[in-house]
Amino acid sequence: MANRLIPLAILVVVVTVLVAIGFITYRIVRDVKSTTKTKMEKRNVMVTRDGMTVGVKELGEEDILVNMWNHTSFPAYKSRLWDMTGSASGSGSGNGEGKVEHRKGLACSHSHS
Template identity: 55%
Template sequence: MANNLIPLIILFLVVGVLGVVGFVVYTIVQDISNKTKANMEKKNIMFTKDGVKVSMKHVKDEDYKDQTQSVLVNVWNHTSFPGYKSRLWDNGATPEPEKKVTRR
């Protein structure tokens, strides 16, 4: 009877060891997969059933408007209009000599 139990115990030990090794490999693969997915989503690349999708980074509407306004203000401040003379402010330009109006 003991001769029949030894191969059965060895079989259970081998199956148990293979199960533990398989579980460890599975958890490592899942962890690497989740970290890779999170890293790719930071770069706006997503894996879907249809394939790989590259998307735009989500930017709030207010942040988008602030960035575009900042660019426009910087462009406006760094340009010059040599032929432009404002009627409202001097803008650092030299004043024109006043013309004398003669009436007859």
């Protein structure tokens, strides 16, 4: 009868060890999730079953306008009143027509050759 109880005892010990490892793993995962959720909520990031929501700190309209103004550039803007590039006026680059004509001239010169 003792020979029949040894495999049963080994089975109980193995199952107990596996349950203990599973329980410890579950606790660690739960604690990491809780800690991460708390840290994310401090940064206005909410994670729910539907997805993630990112909160935005409140800014006044003036702050937003000043921020946009400071980070805006107009690289393709050319004034009709003055030349911002510093090149001589009357060079045909005012509205781009000179470049188009130049390209047309190159296309025609290649077709005649």
